[in-house]
Amino acid sequence: MSGFSSPIGSAWTAYTPTVTPGSGAFTSVSATGRYLQCGKTVFFSVAVTITTNGTAAGYVSVSLPVITKSAFIFFGREDGVTGNALQAKTIAVSTALNIFSLTNTYPGGDGYVLIFSGSYEAN
Secondary structure, three states: OOOOOOHHHOOOEEEOOOEEEEEOOOOEEEEEEEEEEEOOEEEEEEEEEEEEOOOOEEEEEEEOOOOEOOOOEEEEEEOOOOOOEEEEEOOOOOOEEEEEEOOOOOOOOOOEEEEEEEEEEEO
16 A cells, blocks of 8 residues: 555564562562554553562553553463463553463462463553
8 A cells, every 4th residue: 555654564562561460579579561552542561570470469560552442352371380371361451461370369389481472452
C-alpha cells in the first residue's frame, strides 16, 4: 500500500514490570518486559524470575505496559524448574496480569521463571 507505514518492523520497547504476589511477600524477585504497540494492539513479552519465593502465595501479578480494553487470557511456561504450563488473565481497564498454574494454584517457587507473551487491545 502506498503511504502505509506499519510499526510492526519497529524495535520493541523495554519496560520493567512491577511484580507482586496475591498474598505474602517475595524475598527476591525481578522481571523484564518488552512491548510494541501498533494502534490499539499491544504485543508484549514478560519474564519473571523468582530467586527466593519467601511467603509469596496465591498468584503472581505483573504489570503490563499499557492499560487493557477488556479481559484477556494468556498461556505461558515456567522455564526455571518444572517446565509447567501456566495461565494468566487480565480484567478490563487494568495493567495487572495475574498468573496462576493451570489448576488455579500458586505458580511460583524458588528458582522459578515465569514467561508470558501475547497481544491485547489497549484501552
